[in-house]
Amino acid sequence: MLMKSMLISEFIIERNLDRCIVCRACERQCGFDAHQYDPEDDVMVSIDENCVGCQRCSYICPTNAITIRRNPTEFQPHAQWDANTIHNIMKQAETGGMLLAGMGNDRPYPIYWDHLLLNASQVTNPSIDPLREPMELRTYLGRKPDRVEIEETDGKPRLKTKLYPLVEIETPILFAAMSYGALSYNVCRSLAQAAQEFGTLFNTGEGGLHEKLYQYGDHAIVQVASGRFGVDEEYLNTGAIIEIKIGQGAKPGIGGHLPGEKVLADIARTHIYSIEDLRQLIFALKEATDYRKPISVKIAAVHNVASIASGIVHAGADIVAIDGFRGATGAAPVVIRNNVGLPIELALAAVDQRLRDEGVRNNVSLIVSGSIRNSADVIKAIALGADAVYIGTAALIAIGCHLCQKCHTGKCSWGIATQDPYKTRRVNPEIATRRLVNLLQAWSREITDTLGGMGINSIESLKGNRLHLRGVGLNQVELDILGVKHAGESL
Amino acid sequence: MKKIYVNEEYCINCHLCEVYCAVAHSESKDILKAYKREKERLVPRLVVEMANPASLPVQCRQCEDPPCVEGCISGALVYDLTANIVTSNPDRCVGCWTCVASCPFGAIHPVCLDGLKFSIKCDLCFDLELEMPACVAACPNGALIYEEEQEWQ
Structure with missing residues (x-):
């Protein structure tokens, strides 16, 4: 029996009829059928309960006639049972299913980036003007030697030490693992092109590499996950770095949630049960690629992240990628997305410290992800000990994502998280590539300027330099874990 | 000689080219006034043709x-x-x-x-003193291109 849903609309579509010209663009663009044309009265009609708040209609409307608002209907105020909680219970009572969502944890946990402040030069040390002085954001990913020996031949210095495979990046910002499958081909192509243009890397995610994107292999981190989707010798040898995906921040402990609409094929799973298994896989991949490529291992930040990272380093990884609990996804059970894992700031500080204590920090590069929102977050991450950061959500926002969190439905009105050929064409790779390159350029310029103010001329000099950070509004435990002094404390 | 070309791969079927064409050739040239006061006289000079999922505007x-x-x-x-x-x-x-x-x-x-x-x-908006035809300027996804005619190879 079809019963009236007890759920109330999350959004209200406000249509200014004085401005609406009934061009029907909103109707054609909405992926969720929230706009309909009524031919009898020649007006546009809103179906509020279908609206997901993605703002595609507001964007496309030529007369700015549409405003999307949160439904102002209020429940009886209750500190324990807020609207979101009631909504979720209603939904589960109607469907009997797990709640699914896309993107990252949206709950109001502390954001440690906003409790960290950077230093600047005043009087006692000179700042650097990046417009006059050379500044370097270039960095290298992979294992660094314990010491460097140089010999002279014919009066010229030569590096005697044999280096491990290193991958050069022009800015410490990489595009996070987002697979073809979760995202449309046009989005993957834009990420690949932007990475190539700017001299950084994109990550295939666990879905393999589209054959047309093999040409961007020099700028690809190719992921190998438990599903082994699209993994073969050519794939491994095409990428600049191979990344073993153990876990991701949005859903530590689980994974591989592609909704049926997006799935083309599935492959039986194999799991990794121990560090020994991991070591075997790392060296199997090194063998398969003649020890020419750094091997990265990506894990979700969980409670014992420092020990786990240490185990990964000792297992022979060249890069450890850690994804914080705000890391996004194409689909995750809400209960896991919102309740499992660790803030990346704390995980990063703990891992960097542990690896330093063990004297193995130079054996790996650290890449962190899961909540990097702006250039300041990048700088703070590097000061906390990261070599580079992954950006996923920020990159998608640059392309058009408005964070409606409905990736798992495959209906994305922005043409990003969908395979519907009617919608994927909404991302023109030429435009999207330009927007991504602009974002990388803007952040890189801001990083350069901030470094200059700190009196530092190279990103390498900031790495792990926590004396450039001070905490505000943090308790002693938090400060100890972050390894930073409180604002006001001197050296 | 410049012509309008369509990259149908990126036409998103929004029909904004039609809207802005009609407005550019209206009396008022103002989108709201045009649609409120002269709606029945507004006829776009190009039409978006659709064969799901593809669409493209067709003009002279x-x-x-x-x-x-x-x-x-x-x-x-x-x-x-x-x-x-x-x-x-x-x-x-x-x-x-x-x-x-x-x-x-x-x-x-x-x-x-x-x-x-x-x-x-379509008159390529030639007497309207626009930088480019109104439809090309209005396309939100760069699907309409105004450029020199390519010689057929």
Whole structure:
């Protein structure tokens, strides 16, 4: 029996009829059928309960006639049972299913980036003007030697030490693992092109590499996950770095949630049960690629992240990628997305410290992800000990994502998280590539300027330099874990 | 000579090209006034054709040897040698619609307004003092391109 849903609309579509010209663009663009044309009265009609708040209609409307608002209907105020909680219970009572969502944890946990402040030069040390002085954001990913020996031949210095495979990046910002499958081909192509243009890397995610994107292999981190989707010798040898995906921040402990609409094929799973298994896989991949490529291992930040990272380093990884609990996804059970894992700031500080204590920090590069929102977050991450950061959500926002969190439905009105050929064409790779390159350029310029103010001329000099950070509004435990002094404390 | 080209891979079927074409050729040139006061007179000179999932706007190709001009019985359609476009003069048009039938692209549109029948077509906004045709400027996804004609290889 079809019963009236007890759920109330999350959004209200406000249509200014004085401005609406009934061009029907909103109707054609909405992926969720929230706009309909009524031919009898020649007006546009809103179906509020279908609206997901993605703002595609507001964007496309030529007369700015549409405003999307949160439904102002209020429940009886209750500190324990807020609207979101009631909504979720209603939904589960109607469907009997797990709640699914896309993107990252949206709950109001502390954001440690906003409790960290950077230093600047005043009087006692000179700042650097990046417009006059050379500044370097270039960095290298992979294992660094314990010491460097140089010999002279014919009066010229030569590096005697044999280096491990290193991958050069022009800015410490990489595009996070987002697979073809979760995202449309046009989005993957834009990420690949932007990475190539700017001299950084994109990550295939666990879905393999589209054959047309093999040409961007020099700028690809190719992921190998438990599903082994699209993994073969050519794939491994095409990428600049191979990344073993153990876990991701949005859903530590689980994974591989592609909704049926997006799935083309599935492959039986194999799991990794121990560090020994991991070591075997790392060296199997090194063998398969003649020890020419750094091997990265990506894990979700969980409670014992420092020990786990240490185990990964000792297992022979060249890069450890850690994804914080705000890391996004194409689909995750809400209960896991919102309740499992660790803030990346704390995980990063703990891992960097542990690896330093063990004297193995130079054996790996650290890449962190899961909540990097702006250039300041990048700088703070590097000061906390990261070599580079992954950006996923920020990159998608640059392309058009408005964070409606409905990736798992495959209906994305922005043409990003969908395979519907009617919608994927909404991302023109030429435009999207330009927007991504602009974002990388803007952040890189801001990083350069901030470094200059700190009196530092190279990103390498900031790495792990926590004396450039001070905490505000943090308790002693938090400060100890972050390894930073409180604002006001001197050296 | 510049022409409008369509990259149908990136046409998103929003029809904003039609809207802005109609507004550019309206009395007021203002989107709200045009749609509120002269809606029945607003006829876009290009039409978005759709074959799900693909769509693309179709507009006059400005042929150098145009069948519409050849077929025109009243001299309303002429090939303007200075602007390099096919122009239509509604005052001379008698509404026989030979041009509509003869255009191989279906780019000429029959109109009935105030008891008069005439045809209209894309004029590349040539007398509107715009940087580029209104439809090209309006496309949100770069699917319409205004560029020099490429020689056929």
